[in-house]
Amino acid sequence: MTDSLLAEAGLLSPKIAGEARALDYLEEEQKRGITIKTANISLLHESEGKPFIINLIDTPGHVDFTGKVTRALRAIDGAVVVVDAVEEVMVQTETVTRQALQERVKPVLFINKVDRLIRELKLNLDEIQKKLIRIINDFNNLIELYGEKDQRENWKVDAAKGNVAFGSALHRWGFTVDIARRKGFKFADIVKAYEEERWSDLQKDLPLHEAILDMVVEHLPNPIEAQRYRIPKIWKGDLDSEIGQAMLNCDDDGPTVMCFTMVQVDPHAGLVATGRLFSGKVNEGQRVYLMNARKGYRIQQVSMYMGAFREVVDEINAGNIAALLGLDLARAGDTLISEEYKDAMVPFERIKYVSEPVVTIAIEPKHPKDLPRLIDIMHTLAVEDPNLVTTINKETGEYLLSGMGELHLEIACKFIVEKGLDIVTSRPIVVYRESVSDKGVVAMGKSPNKHNRFWLQVEPLDEKVVRMIEEGVISEDMGRKNIANILYKEAKWPAEEARNVWAVDEYKNILIDATKGIQYLREAREMIISGFRWACKAGPLCEEPIRGVKVKLVDAQLHEDPVHRGPAQVMPAVRKALLGSFLTAKPILLEPIYKISVSVPSQWVGSVTSLIIRKRGRITASSQRGPITTISGYIPVSETFGLSAEMRSATSGHAFWQSTFDHWEKVPENIAANVIAEIRKRRGLPPEVPPPSRFIDEA
Secondary structure, eight states, X not given: OHHHHHHHTTSSOTTTTTTSOTTOOSHHHHHXXXXXXXXXXXXXXXXXXXXXXXXXXXXXXXGGGHHHHHHHHHHOSEEEEEEETTTOSOHHHHHHHHHHHHTTOEEEEEEEOHHHHHHTSOOOHHHHHHHHHHHHHHHHHHHHHHSOHHHHHHTOXXXXXXXXXXXXXXXXXXXXXXXXXXXXXXXHHHHHHHHTTOHHHHHHHSBHHHHHHHHHHHHSOOHHHHHHHHHHHXXXXXXXXXXXXXXXXXXXXXXXXXEEEEEEEETTTEEEEEEEEEESEEETTOEEEETTTTEEEEOOEEEEEETTEEEEOSXXXXXXXXXXXXXXXXXXTOEEEEGGGTTTOOOBOOOOOSOOOOEEEEEEESSGGGHHHHHHHHHHHHHHOTTSEEEEETTTTXXXXXXXXXXXXXXXXXXHHHTTOOEEEOOOEEOOEEEESSOOOOEEEEOTTSSOEEEEEEEEOOHHHHHHHHTTSSOGGXXXXXXXXXXXXXXXXXXXHHHTEEEEOTTSOEEEEOOOSOTTHHHHHHHHHHHHHHHHHSOTTTSOOBOSEEEEEEEEEOOSSXXXXXXXXXXXXXXXXXXXXXXXXXXXXXXXXXXXXXXXXXXXXXXHHHHHHHTTOEEEEEEEETTEEEEEEEEEGGGOTTHHHHHHHHHTTXXXXXXXXXXXXXXXHHHHHHHHHHHHHHTTOOSSOOOGGGTOOOO
């Protein structure tokens, strides 16, 4: 589809459009026929004699790269959601549409591969029409389900309104109802063109770029319109301030405000930070400030992306996408502001990812001398893709890479090899979490010097609060007062508890101060929080992160001399007390669960169902759509390694499926002990889980 748009803009030869996949410029993308990296391009398009700049971002469709879609959504105001006419609305369609609506990004719909309905499925006109109507209805159901109140009716798509396009990106034709009416085309003419092998004529009569770009210009908002309703959602600063007004009005003359959505390391130019400019202008030599890095910079170069290439420009103004050089600590999600406004700026809301890294591999270089290079490359990977988590444990010599799925990690390893490094990788390992199912005892931990004591109690965190943290409703950077209001009003927590939340960590755990009048507690607070985070990073069952627990600091005794209550004393004591109470609170192991959707001809339904059930999965729904049945359900991530081969074998290659991380679930008791034992063995830990007495000190 993007090839057709590039050809129209004169950036690609029409002869190779549809086959060149110009924005999928990586060798791996061309080989696999999928998008892996996000690519930006700015197009000039004329509609009814008026010129328009369209900033286009081509994002990956594969679920393993959902994080790149999430980041791109911050930079855009509208989205063309591409749905396969044969497969219809799938798990990933639902995921990206939900993400877009959460960022107040308006969607339009392009139903692609209509040619397959005619050539392969040989559907008649009535059957094609029913299928297309069903896709539009299913898409509108997503808007009804995930849209905000005023989006639900205003943003629904309707072929008669012109915000649905139909076509074949491969054969480069497409139309909206308006275009078909204007050009006197009926669907029967398209069917006839295929029957007579004249489909190449459709490229001339109904060029795809015209349908897509006209739909974008007519139905998607420009930045001046969009920022008025998007800024209140993605920025929690004062809208009446100078910065707030400049962003609401997309003002070129306002303070420079930018949110980065992509960071790449160019071997020649260094770090390239790309993002959306919400107000002001950017130009070479300008003094700016990065909010997260807390550092001022001078912009070394301003450019715009044209697919694989960057074009250097003098200046870029508000509402556009810019790529900047010279900001070595910039990261995706960071906020840039004119240096003179740094003290008045509130950073943008944190980008919320719908998935978490749930699969891990261990990596080591074939030649030990390459270890420093491996560490550098892993650091680059983590900078470019925040959904890849790199863990370097210098004590055990373990180098781990965690990602969204097998493909995500496979691509990351290919990147390392392309850098000229020979590596050895382990088989994929599932990431687990540790949690509790009951309230633990109040456990006491003494500092190594025995001069400080802490009493902590662990209990399960209500599922509603865990969900709020996952969805970003509660986050540590929103301030204690806001957290207290939400917990008190929404989660019905006692006012005292809600007011005294000290920390919310990345693994969805909360630390509460339940003490009264403890001397020196204020001075020790940050050390206690650090001890809490340290304990939650590696639980006592098998050193997997702790998730979904409420930790209460019940009491404390601190030495009067600050020398005797430093971090080396406080943090180990807090950690011991937390882990001791955890082990008395009926600890459980949680495993990641994928939501799976399989489209398959009806005769293979039994094979697919029995395969999912055999792999500890469960079926939640099954719906017939013409000759294709869609089966939906859940399956543990640990059971999906090698699923491709088994699914192909069970259905003779007729199944098409997608799976995406959905939630964490308790590992069944009959296998939990074995899983814990395996993880402990892999980590070189003693075979037995330690007893609570190992961590709980006697008074």
